Amino acid sequence: MISQREKDQISNVIRTLCRFYLQKGCEDFKLDLRYEDDYYSLNIAGKVLISLEEVDQVRTNLAKPASPEMSHYYDELLASGGDDEDMYLLGYLIEFSEVLYADGVLSLRLRTCCH
Amino acid sequence: MNTQSAADGHHRLKQRFLLLISITFILTGLFFNPPLEILQGFLRINTHPSLLLSDYLVIGGIGATLLNSALIILIELVIIHYTQTRITGALLAAVLTTAGFAFFGTNVFNSLPIIAGALFTAKLEKLPINSYFLPAFFGTSLGPLVSYIAFGLSLPFGFSVPAGLLAGLAAGMIVPPLSSAFLRFHQGYNLYNVGFTAGIIGMVAVAVLRMLNVQVLPLSILDTEHEFILTLLTALMFLALLGLGLVLNGWKLSGLTEIWKDSGRLISDFVIQVGSGPALINMGLVGLISLGYVKLMRGPINGPVIGALLTLCGFAAFGKHPRNCIPILMGTYLASLFHLEQTNSTGAMLTALFGTTLAPIAGRFGVLAGVLAGYLHTALVANVLPLHGGVNLYNNGFSGGFVAGFLVPLLEAAQRFFEREKNDKPA
Numbered sequence: 001m002i003s004q005r006e007k008d009q010i011s012n013v014i015r016t017l018c019r020f021y022l023q024k025g026c027e028d029f030k031l032d033l034r035y036e037d038d039y040y041s042l043n044i045a046g047k048v049l050i051s052l053e054e055v056d057q058v059r060t061n062l063a064k065p066a067s068p069e070m071s072h073y074y075d076e077l078l079a080s081g082g083d084d085e086d087m088y089l090l091g092y093l094i095e096f097s098e099v100l101y102a103d104g105v106l107s108l109r110l111r112t113c114c115h
Numbered sequence: 116m117n118t119q120s121a122a123d124g125h126h127r128l129k130q131r132f133l134l135l136i137s138i139t140f141i142l143t144g145l146f147f148n149p150p151l152e153i154l155q156g157f158l159r160i161n162t163h164p165s166l167l168l169s170d171y172l173v174i175g176g177i178g179a180t181l182l183n184s185a186l187i188i189l190i191e192l193v194i195i196h197y198t199q200t201r202i203t204g205a206l207l208a209a210v211l212t213t214a215g216f217a218f219f220g221t222n223v224f225n226s227l228p229i230i231a232g233a234l235f236t237a238k239l240e241k242l243p244i245n246s247y248f249l250p251a252f253f254g255t256s257l258g259p260l261v262s263y264i265a266f267g268l269s270l271p272f273g274f275s276v277p278a279g280l281l282a283g284l285a286a287g288m289i290v291p292p293l294s295s296a297f298l299r300f301h302q303g304y305n306l307y308n309v310g311f312t313a314g315i316i317g318m319v320a321v322a323v324l325r326m327l328n329v330q331v332l333p334l335s336i337l338d339t340e341h342e343f344i345l346t347l348l349t350a351l352m353f354l355a356l357l358g359l360g361l362v363l364n365g366w367k368l369s370g371l372t373e374i375w376k377d378s379g380r381l382i383s384d385f386v387i388q389v390g391s392g393p394a395l396i397n398m399g400l401v402g403l404i405s406l407g408y409v410k411l412m413r414g415p416i417n418g419p420v421i422g423a424l425l426t427l428c429g430f431a432a433f434g435k436h437p438r439n440c441i442p443i444l445m446g447t448y449l450a451s452l453f454h455l456e457q458t459n460s461t462g463a464m465l466t467a468l469f470g471t472t473l474a475p476i477a478g479r480f481g482v483l484a485g486v487l488a489g490y491l492h493t494a495l496v497a498n499v500l501p502l503h504g505g506v507n508l509y510n511n512g513f514s515g516g517f518v519a520g521f522l523v524p525l526l527e528a529a530q531r532f533f534e535r536e537k538n539d540k541p542a
Contacts, residue, residue, distance in 0.1 A: 065387065067203060068243045068245050070205070072247070073247065074303075076296060077298050080303070085378070
């Protein structure tokens with residue numbers, strides 16, 4: 001059973017991702033959320049205006065090791081900043097990430113555990 | 116060496132370094148006072164109401180104060196060790212900050228119930244216990260609430276001590292959810308977030324006490340006798356951090372530029388981002404710069420100032436660096452120059468050093484914004500102290516929350532305006 005806290009956290013993650021895509025000029029993106037027993041996975045893909053350096057930055061941000069003191073305490077900061085720093089914060093929550101960029105389409109596959 | 120074993124090695128080194136600090140504190144204390152005197156002083160510290168500013172160097176003596184600080188480090192190290200938690204920049208900041216505040220308000224008696232309360236909340240919420248280490252350790256800023264109820268109300272100890280412990284447990288339990296929620300108020304631009312939370316909790320608790328006709332007033336007990344040894348101890352500690360960082364970083368300064376480019380906004384964990392080596396170098400440098408600032412201003416070195424120096428050093432692993440701290444120091448200095456009677460009093464030093472809680476504003480919006488933040492912080496910090504009567508040790512974190520909450524939306528609006536103007540200009 002998904003807890004209220006987890007629901008809030010997932011909502012904040014989705015807000016962060018949506019905001020990021022919109023800020024990068026995306027007008028049409030697809031977001032897919034799947035909740036399993038002990039984790040949830042999120043896939044998002046859309047055409048964005050982004051440089052290769054920015055893609056690398058997204059990759060680095062999301063590859064950071066997740067840590068409990070960050071993911072259960074500072075998660076309230078998600079979607080409060082309004083710039084790329086939110087993607088950086090997101091990295092602390094994500095346990096697995098795959099970043100693909102081809103033909104202007106940025107696809108993110110993310111997975112994080114639920115406690 | 117692969118990344119995992121290197122990280123394990125660095126973790127052990129950080130653990131040993133903190134252990135070494137606590138052992139050095141105990142041995143230095145034994146050099147100044149005989150064991151019995153230290154124990155008597157330790158008892159006086161742990162039974163003192165401990166409201167801001169209660170310098171334990173005066174209350175218990177140097178040996179007992181150093182023992183108190185060493186024990187706080189050891190308690191936290193034991194908790195970290197037995198939960199197999201990796202020492203991140205955030206945890207380094209927490210351990211060094213609480214060790215610093217153990218010079219003027221945090222003690223073993225008043226911190227344990229708060230830590231227990233916060234960890235109990237993690238259990239209640241079915242979260243890993245280490246999820247709440249930060250609010251648990253930083254939550255000890257409410258230690259004086261425990262000590263004042265236990266020893267400051269002139270009630271029978273059979274009643275007041277359990278009441279103080281219960282108040283600490285309750286405060287510890289509510290710190291994690293509140294501090295997490297308050298992050299949104301200042302958007303991570305006030306590094307002492309738990310200080311802001313503890314200020315709100317302290318304000319509510321003291322308001323209730325005042326309704327019961329209990330007077331809670333800040334104190335001013337300050338040491339003047341241990342300047343040399345305290346300067347030497349902190350300088351050596353900062354140099355050791357710098358040296359350890361250089362060793363871990365292969366005697367290179369690589370990674371430091373990356374740290375200095377960071378805004379410092381929560382969460383900026385330099386240990387995770389750049390690695391232990393550069394983070395420790397930054398800690399040593401920030402520590403030495405802040406000690407240099409106090410000496411340049413001819414400020415005193417007493418318990419509270421040592422607390423501030425250790426906090427700055429600790430937070431140099433978690434958001435602070437010279438580039439974002441110096442503008443804040445400039446702003447607080449300007450404000451004290453124009454508005455305070457003394458620019459080198461303990462109060463002025465604490466405002467300047469702890470004012471760097473607002474360092475992310477300088478890091479994100481530039482030097483002028485940092486100077487303005489420091490200036491406003493000086494104006495506000497003295498005004499918020501009476502609200503909690505000194506039961507919150509992180510008074511600057513309380514004030515910093517309001518400054519950031521007020522300033523950041525305005526700075527963002529100004530930034531948006533100038534960006535629009537720039538974009539609207541014909542090419």
